Amino acid sequence: MSRINGFVGRRDFLKLAGLACVTATGLSCSLLSDRKQAVIADVHSTNPNPVQGNQALKRLLDGNQRFSQQNRKYPDQSLARLQSVAKAQYPFAAILGCADSRVPTELIFDQGIGDLFVVRVAGNVATDIAIASLEYATSVLGSQLIVVLGHRRCGAVAAALKNEELPGKLGLIVDSIKPAVEPVKKISANLNENAVLANIKYQSAKLRQSSILQQLLQENKLQIVGATYDLDTGKVTLTA
DSSP: OOEETTEEOHHHHHHHHHOOOOOTTSOOOOOOOHHHHHHOGGGSSOOSSOOOHHHHHHHHHHHHHHHHTTOOOOOSOSHHHHHHTSSOOOOSEEEEEOOOTTOOHHHHTTOOTTTEEEEEOGGGOOOHHHHHHHHHHHHTTOOOEEEEEEETTOHHHHHHHHTOOOSTTHHHHHHHHHHHHGGGGGOOTTHHHHHHHHHHHHHHHHHTTOHHHHHHHHTTOOEEEEEEEOTTTOOEEEOO
């Protein structure tokens, strides 16, 4: 498999995405048509200027400082930027964040169109689909940083602490957080805050189990860090 700048090339990615699915009888599905391939505009070329993890993290933290201090620049939001990323995206960082409406990712980091590849799930849970999306962001689009972003007073984490049966599909989210918060239930002080931190650490560890992300980590082409967002101040703080 060819790799450019350490990342899977477009041609090989399309082969992986469109490989024939062989059935037990030996019949196979055809490869993706040229028309379908054209729809995947983001992978038509390799990231020409990948941003290293440390630089990407500084860029995020600088942006958050501007946001929390009400000194925003609103970068990359012009018509020219919109048109420049229409054919391809090269996000400098990927975020696994909570779907909470009070934590709008691009806003709190003062970033614009095409800057961040954002996956948002209640409780910033690393589901299989979320992990696959982040594998795409890193191995194909060239992002060299993943931030697992939790926040204070997270409702999903609080629900996991209560350990109550929930209706519908809500239990799927809570069940994905319960293993993270069980160890901290014995801590009486700041239970919810400690649970939020434990969940960030737990979901980060799940990402590291991905074979694709593991390889990028080993090749020093990826960093995975945890962070928490303060709903009251707007500040993002890195976690241990």
